[in-house]
Amino acid sequence: MRQQWLAWGVKGAVFCLLSLSVLFAQEITSFEIMDNATVGLTVTPFEKWGMAIGDFDRNGYPDIFCLRWKTPGYSRIFSNHNGTFTDITGGSPLEALESKETGTRTTLWVDYDNDGDQDLSISGEKGIYLLRNDNNVFTDISASVGFVGKIPPGFITSWVYTLGGWADYDLDGDLDCVVAQENNKDLYLFRNDQGLFTDVAAQAGLTATVLAAASTLSWMDFDLDGDPDLYSHIHFFRNDNGVFTNVTESMGLGALSDVSQREMFDYDNDGDLDFFKAVGSATTAGTNEVWENRDGVFVNVTADVGLTVSRDRYRSMTIGDFDNDGDKDIFLQLNIDPSLDYLLVNDELESGARAFENVAEFAGISKTGDRKGSAFLDYDMDGFLDIYLPSAEHNHILYHNLADNGANWIGFMLQGVVSNRDAVGSLVAVYTGAKKQICCTVCGNGFVRQDNPYVHFGLGLNTTVDSVVIRWPLGLRQVIADPAINQYHKIIEPEVSKVGDSRTANRMPQTCRLEQNYPNPFNPSTRMVFHLTRSVPVRIEVCDATGRRLITLLNEVRPAGRHELIWDARDARGRKLATGVYFYRVTTPDEAQTKKMILMQ
Numbered sequence: 001m002r003q004q005w006l007a008w009g010v011k012g013a014v015f016c017l018l019s020l021s022v023l024f025a026q027e028i029t030s031f032e033i034m035d036n037a038t039v040g041l042t043v044t045p046f047e048k049w050g051m052a053i054g055d056f057d058r059n060g061y062p063d064i065f066c067l068r069w070k071t072p073g074y075s076r077i078f079s080n081h082n083g084t085f086t087d088i089t090g091g092s093p094l095e096a097l098e099s100k101e102t103g104t105r106t107t108l109w110v111d112y113d114n115d116g117d118q119d120l121s122i123s124g125e126k127g128i129y130l131l132r133n134d135n136n137v138f139t140d141i142s143a144s145v146g147f148v149g150k151i152p153p154g155f156i157t158s159w160v161y162t163l164g165g166w167a168d169y170d171l172d173g174d175l176d177c178v179v180a181q182e183n184n185k186d187l188y189l190f191r192n193d194q195g196l197f198t199d200v201a202a203q204a205g206l207t208a209t210v211l212a213a214a215s216t217l218s219w220m221d222f223d224l225d226g227d228p229d230l231y232s233h234i235h236f237f238r239n240d241n242g243v244f245t246n247v248t249e250s251m252g253l254g255a256l257s258d259v260s261q262r263e264m265f266d267y268d269n270d271g272d273l274d275f276f277k278a279v280g281s282a283t284t285a286g287t288n289e290v291w292e293n294r295d296g297v298f299v300n301v302t303a304d305v306g307l308t309v310s311r312d313r314y315r316s317m318t319i320g321d322f323d324n325d326g327d328k329d330i331f332l333q334l335n336i337d338p339s340l341d342y343l344l345v346n347d348e349l350e351s352g353a354r355a356f357e358n359v360a361e362f363a364g365i366s367k368t369g370d371r372k373g374s375a376f377l378d379y380d381m382d383g384f385l386d387i388y389l390p391s392a393e394h395n396h397i398l399y400h401n402l403a404d405n406g407a408n409w410i411g412f413m414l415q416g417v418v419s420n421r422d423a424v425g426s427l428v429a430v431y432t433g434a435k436k437q438i439c440c441t442v443c444g445n446g447f448v449r450q451d452n453p454y455v456h457f458g459l460g461l462n463t464t465v466d467s468v469v470i471r472w473p474l475g476l477r478q479v480i481a482d483p484a485i486n487q488y489h490k491i492i493e494p495e496v497s498k499v500g501d502s503r504t505a506n507r508m509p510q511t512c513r514l515e516q517n518y519p520n521p522f523n524p525s526t527r528m529v530f531h532l533t534r535s536v537p538v539r540i541e542v543c544d545a546t547g548r549r550l551i552t553l554l555n556e557v558r559p560a561g562r563h564e565l566i567w568d569a570r571d572a573r574g575r576k577l578a579t580g581v582y583f584y585r586v587t588t589p590d591e592a593q594t595k596k597m598i599l600m601q
Helices: 010-024 094-099 502-506
Strands: 031-033 048-054 063-068 076-081 084-087 104-110 119-124 128-134 137-140 161-167 176-181 188-193 196-199 218-220 229-231 236-240 243-246 259-265 274-279 289-294 297-300 314-320 329-334 342-348 354-358 375-377 386-391 395-401 408-415 427-432 435-440 455-460 467-471 477-481 488-492 512-514 526-532 536-543 549-558 561-567 580-587 592-599
Touching (some): 048 375, 048 386, 063 104, 094 119, 104 161, 161 218, 408 467, 477 488, 526 536, 536 561, 549 561
Parallel strands (some): 408 488
Antiparallel strands (some): 031 395, 076 084, 104 119, 119 128, 119 161, 128 137, 176 188, 229 236, 259 274, 289 297, 314 329, 329 342, 386 395, 408 455, 427 435, 427 467, 526 561, 536 549, 536 580
16 A cells, blocks of 8 residues: 555556555546536526535435526526436526626525525625525515625725525524625624524624635534534634634634635544645645644644645535545636646545545546536435536536445435424434544535535445434434435434423433533632533533633543532633633533633632
């Protein structure tokens, strides 16, 4: 097995495929380019600007929204039935809406009203829009529900809006939306209250922040504590009970720069979310980087994983296990006419180390030209991820995964009941032997893209799955033992059958229950109590308001039952801390919980 990187060429390609065959017993899978007319992807005569992948009619096949940019025309909706697409845009408000817009910026499928079908949210250079879906008929209801932006004050000529994504930031069971805007120092945070929207950015601490200047925002529960956090190109804001704090420095990511495309995912299957970034310009000194999450602090491991892709300007990226070996791979899409896109295979070496290798040319990734946006999706639902790109010259590029390596897989279609219907914010963990894989569901993946609407895991040569654990958005944990492989499972969130508030009950953890500290506020000490349902390793830490860890109070295995400890308001060096707000966090292998406390000196 290889221990170091070889320069790419024919020799390198053969070496890669041979080494992968040790893991798979077969060569890596390859792609074929589908004929657009054959699969129903008709001509779209406009400049493209990304796409959104969803399942707006809930028929079990991913649909495509192909986004029009600044040229005349209007975006298109392609409904997918059994792997064949149909343009159903006619009669929708899109043509009239986009005729008023110089350029359309972002589009996301979202079931904002929890009625079972996905609606359309759109941002443009002059406004934001929400199109309600009623049996595949779309109606613009933006003004009537309060989903409206403002023209910033002053003499300006541009006030472009960008949807940052949807998430249940306040954990009330419906999806809220964050929006950025040029020439506006504040973000919009539209809280969804049973289908009516109110901008609560000020209450959430999202006014006059560095995030307001970001053209790309994403929701991601990057600390896995159960509530969605926010991050941009180079800034990370942690959500604590609906209030956001900049924790970029404490996460070790203060040195980030020149970020174009980025994604948080568990590249090394150790149960936490790592960070990948691609540079924003071919002319700057930035690099493409992998940052590994080590107990909440990120370390640059680019050299360790052999990431040697050339520095360039990437227009999109997408994450998925295209070869179904159990490791998440990366597709990097360029917009440079003669340049091929990158398909980076995530390979676990015999030594246990990780390595990324570019196999695009040898896997059939061959189209060049003007293309913006990319997404993994299983358009024919055969269990192997395909790739879709909008293209100026080709209208559409659909790479069909030929699935010839013998690997197994499992997939899930999640439906919330007490949580939001799209189940955005779920954490799915698949256990196979000693291996654990995780996937967080999101609505909006960054610049001009919304990825695969289903949860997908490769299993390699494993023929069984021991268990699947789903943490639903409002906290209920559901365990599925020994599920069948090589198929998609539709999983509906269980309802709680007990007296009382079902949402509160659903948020009770399975392994650990953390009580509020007492007294609170406190001086000179406070008591922390937690309950375990089984014997597990437990770590308890205290952090300041920026997320900087001050002291680890506990880091050991504790048995099932009630436990308590006392904190004397001192840090790891024994120094007495000042009056202020602090957070204490308990972490077990299954979950993390955080509570706020106040020290009064």
